[in-house]
Amino acid sequence: xxxxxxxxxxxxxxxxxxxxxxxxxxxxxxxxxxxxxxxxxxxxxxxxxxxxxxxxxxxxxxxxxxxxxxxxxxxxxxxxxxxxxxxxxxxxxxxxxxxxxxxxxxxxxxxxxxxxxxxxxxxxxxxxxxxxxxxxxxxxxxxxxxxxxxxxxxxxxxxxxxxxxxxxxxxxxxxxxxxxxxxxxxxxxxxxxxxxxxxxxxxxxxxxxxxxxxxxxxxxxxxxxxxxxxxxxxxxxxxxxxxxxxxxxxxxxxxxxxxxxxxxxxxxxxxxxxxxxxxxxxxxxxxxxxxxxxxxxxxxxxxxxxxxxxxxxxxxxxxxxxxxxxxxxxxxxxxxxxxxxxxxxxxx
Numbered sequence: 001x002x003x004x005x006x007x008x009x010x011x012x013x014x015x016x017x018x019x020x021x022x023x024x025x026x027x028x029x030x031x032x033x034x035x036x037x038x039x040x041x042x043x044x045x046x047x048x049x050x051x052x053x054x055x056x057x058x059x060x061x062x063x064x065x066x067x068x069x070x071x072x073x074x075x076x077x078x079x080x081x082x083x084x085x086x087x088x089x090x091x092x093x094x095x096x097x098x099x100x101x102x103x104x105x106x107x108x109x110x111x112x113x114x115x116x117x118x119x120x121x122x123x124x125x126x127x128x129x130x131x132x133x134x135x136x137x138x139x140x141x142x143x144x145x146x147x148x149x150x151x152x153x154x155x156x157x158x159x160x161x162x163x164x165x166x167x168x169x170x171x172x173x174x175x176x177x178x179x180x181x182x183x184x185x186x187x188x189x190x191x192x193x194x195x196x197x198x199x200x201x202x203x204x205x206x207x208x209x210x211x212x213x214x215x216x217x218x219x220x221x222x223x224x225x226x227x228x229x230x231x232x233x234x235x236x237x238x239x240x241x242x243x244x245x246x247x248x249x250x251x252x253x254x255x256x257x258x259x260x261x262x263x264x265x266x267x268x269x270x271x272x273x274x275x276x277x278x279x280x281x282x283x284x285x286x287x288x289x290x291x292x293x294x295x296x297x298x299x300x301x302x303x304x305x306x307x308x309x310x311x312x313x314x315x316x317x318x319x320x321x322x323x324x325x326x327x328x329x330x331x332x333x334x335x336x337x338x339x340x341x342x343x344x345x346x347x348x
Contacts, residue, residue, distance in 0.1 A: 047076025149311030154187025217242030
């Protein structure tokens with residue numbers, strides 16, 4: 001989840017600490033010769049440790065670092081920063097010798113396009129964007145079928161609900177997050193056409209604080225639970241922690257996003273998470289780094305969908321074991337084309 005995002009002067013950006021990370025002592029593979037590959041990771045707001053979108057990207061980076069012996073350096077965005085700050089972050093990584101760059105989040109699209117054009121020998125990957133602004137001969141675009149994975153957890157929510165009322169909390173109302181909503185609603189209605197679904201977005205662009213506000217997430221979910229919802233799905237990045245807290249206090253259920261949040265969320269709220277929509281940002285990041293290592297880098301859009309397990313759902317805790325066969329039947333129908341999942345909410 002999805003994730004993220006959009007003023008801070010360049011001076012402030014320059015003051016950001018670029019944390020150099022070793023490979024944890026892992027020995028390079030036998031095929032590694034010569035200088036180590038250097039990978040720069042520019043995280044979205046929240047950075048490593050957000051328990052969601054950025055942490056999924058970090059997982060892919062860590063796996064590649066261990067497997068290929070690459071050297072890494074990381075930096076994270078701050079909420080409300082300027083476009084020049086994002087550009088400066090990318091340029092700092094390049095100036096430090098990290099000439100393979102992963103930009104985590106669509107907010108980097110303009111800066112990746114600009115910096116990539118000015119540095120044709122540097123290879124880039126950007127997560128969650130394949131717009132004209134971020135395409136080029138040295139840019140790999142990593143995107144996901146979030147609507148497909150969200151369909152499955154929407155079906156799970158409907159199957160688990162006893163009140164016939166569920167909810168969706170989106171971080172910021174943008175096209176990317178609306179994909180999550182569209183799939184979730186479609187999946188729930190495939191199970192129960194008359195189910196009630198409450199939808200709340202925490203902020204509207206250009207305010208992207210909805211991806212990093214636990215208080216806003218908690219307040220939105222509290223309102224839904226008090227209104228009768230018994231399962232709430234969030235696509236709100238770090239704000240999802242508030243959704244889980246609200247579920248815990250209300251004795252209700254929640255659904256995580258991006259990572260398996262029954263494993264990554266604060267321990268005191270993990271019990272309320274019945275499943276998470278898995279968005280395998282780690283797979284996308286690993287795929288990019290592996291292509292650098294193998295010399296097989298190819299620019300253009302790479303879509304990670306259900307067919308390639310780029311999205312899916314988690315089963316940690318066994319809370320949806322009783323409905324897994326039904327969810328897998330929906331998954332098979334989506335993969336076969338029997339079910340087409342909408343990528344945008346229906347007009348109201």
